[in-house]
Amino acid sequence: MGYELLGKIIELSAYNRSLEERFRKVARLTAQELGFDSCIIYGWNREDNTFTKLATSGARKSVINMYGHKEGLCSWVKRNRKTLQIHNPDPRNILWNQIEDRGIKGFKTIVVSPIKDESHLYGVIYLKAGDRLSLAERKKNILNVVARLLCFFIKCDIDYKRLKRTYTKLKEMQARLGNAEKLMALGELSATLAHEIKNPLVSIGGLATRLQKKLSKDSPEYIYVEHIVKEVTKLEDIINDILHFTEDRTLKFTAEKLDSIVEEAIKGFEDICRRNSIKVEKLFSQEPISVIADAGQLKIALDNIIINAIQSMEGGGTLSITTYRRRRWAHVEIKDTGGGIEPHLIGNIFNPFFTTRKGGTGLGLPITHKIVTRHKGHIDVANEYGKGITFTIRLPLTDSQSGGEMK
Ligand SMILES: Nc1ncnc2c1ncn2[C@@H]1O[C@H](COP(=O)(O)OP(=O)(O)O)[C@@H](O)[C@H]1O
Numbered sequence: 001m002g003y004e005l006l007g008k009i010i011e012l013s014a015y016n017r018s019l020e021e022r023f024r025k026v027a028r029l030t031a032q033e034l035g036f037d038s039c040i041i042y043g044w045n046r047e048d049n050t051f052t053k054l055a056t057s058g059a060r061k062s063v064i065n066m067y068g069h070k071e072g073l074c075s076w077v078k079r080n081r082k083t084l085q086i087h088n089p090d091p092r093n094i095l096w097n098q099i100e101d102r103g104i105k106g107f108k109t110i111v112v113s114p115i116k117d118e119s120h121l122y123g124v125i126y127l128k129a130g131d132r133l134s135l136a137e138r139k140k141n142i143l144n145v146v147a148r149l150l151c152f153f154i155k156c157d158i159d160y161k162r163l164k165r166t167y168t169k170l171k172e173m174q175a176r177l178g179n180a181e182k183l184m185a186l187g188e189l190s191a192t193l194a195h196e197i198k199n200p201l202v203s204i205g206g207l208a209t210r211l212q213k214k215l216s217k218d219s220p221e222y223i224y225v226e227h228i229v230k231e232v233t234k235l236e237d238i239i240n241d242i243l244h245f246t247e248d249r250t251l252k253f254t255a256e257k258l259d260s261i262v263e264e265a266i267k268g269f270e271d272i273c274r275r276n277s278i279k280v281e282k283l284f285s286q287e288p289i290s291v292i293a294d295a296g297q298l299k300i301a302l303d304n305i306i307i308n309a310i311q312s313m314e315g316g317g318t319l320s321i322t323t324y325r326r327r328r329w330a331h332v333e334i335k336d337t338g339g340g341i342e343p344h345l346i347g348n349i350f351n352p353f354f355t356t357r358k359g360g361t362g363l364g365l366p367i368t369h370k371i372v373t374r375h376k377g378h379i380d381v382a383n384e385y386g387k388g389i390t391f392t393i394r395l396p397l398t399d400s401q402s403g404g405e406m407k
Pocket residue numbers: 304308309312336338339340341349354355356357359360361362363364365366389
């Protein structure tokens with residue numbers, strides 16, 4: 001009566017195999033039960049609007065692997081959302097009702113049934129027989145139930161895959177959260193240490209400078225003291241970076257011309273670029289760009305990216321700085337030809353203390369990120385390993401420039 005077939009198909013739902021394997025079994029069982037020579041199951045692919053073959057059973061002739069959304073009998077079933085049953089008097093025929101389908105060649109009876117629910121089509125079951133068959137009401141009902149069960153399998157599979165993706169994301173987030181907690185603790189610890197170290201360091205630096213002034217340049221001690229002064233300056237820079245990163249100073253926002261801030265930042269590096277054979281290309285926007293910014297802070301954010309770019313181009317290169325307006329955003333693009341960074345490391349570059357440079361603090365980019373975020377902006381990075389990196393800072397335009405649409 002067909003119950004056995006349905007029972008076997010239902011058993012497959014607990015079957016721990018791929019969807020394709022389950023479909024192969026369903027195709028075989030359905031063709032057998034309903035007396036067809038061939039059963040093909042097609043899945044509807046929403047991304048590229050095609051029906052693709054998922055499983056075949058029985059006769060292999062005239063099996064089409066894929067139908068476009070306007071091709072073959074599948075397209076008729078897609079449009080009408082109901083079972084199509086046709087009899088092909090001449091098996092050499094590939095036309096039915098002006099629809100061309102090479103899949104029907106060599107068969108006299110063809111039944112195509114939709115795999116669907118109330119709102120979506122998920123595919124079709126395509127049955128073919130070399131003889132003339134008529135599908136009795138009972139068999140039609142069985143076919144409908146089979147289609148329903150296939151729809152259930154497909155939906156479960158979609159949900160399962162979605163769940164798996166969410167689970168992976170959740171795991172990643174959990175790992176990142178663990179990392180963030182560690183970084184926060186590390187940040188607090190470094191802030192405390194930086195505060196403790198700063199004052200004694202300033203007095204060591206001050207005293208050493210005074211001593212240096214007292215010594216004659218020819219005395220052997222002069223070199224020692226000079227070294228102390230130099231190292232203290234380096235340490236002071238690190239301490240300032242840490243304090244800058246950890247403290248939350250209030251920003252003073254005013255309407256500023258973006259190009260002037262960028263120009264000011266580049267100016268500070270022109271000399272060093274010249275000395276290092278780095279060509280500086282400025283491609284500033286034709287139209288003025290106005291942003292609400294703390295100019296001093298924004299300059300620091302840009303400085304950090306420019307310094308990194310220069311450091312990456314030891315043997316020379318090109319530093320391109322472009323500004324432009326797009327929609328509600330002001331953009332600054334800073335591009336270098338320093339070879340970029342290994343792809344597996346790119347995810348770390350904004351993490352505090354991540355550095356691949358000898359003597360680096362790993363605080364330049366975190367500081368930049370923090371400043372840009374406090375300006376309600378974003379930073380995007382395009383890393384072309386072997387070529388270079390492009391950092392793009394996006395900042396909201398002032399109200400007047402964005403037509404009052406500022407976020
Ligand atoms: N333009 C760049 N080219 C290649 N690598 C870069 C570039 N900018 C940043 N990086 C990578 O990001 C890391 C972190 O940068 P940053 O936070 O400024 O710290 P630091 O410069 O002290 O290392 C660098 O050590 C480097 O590995």
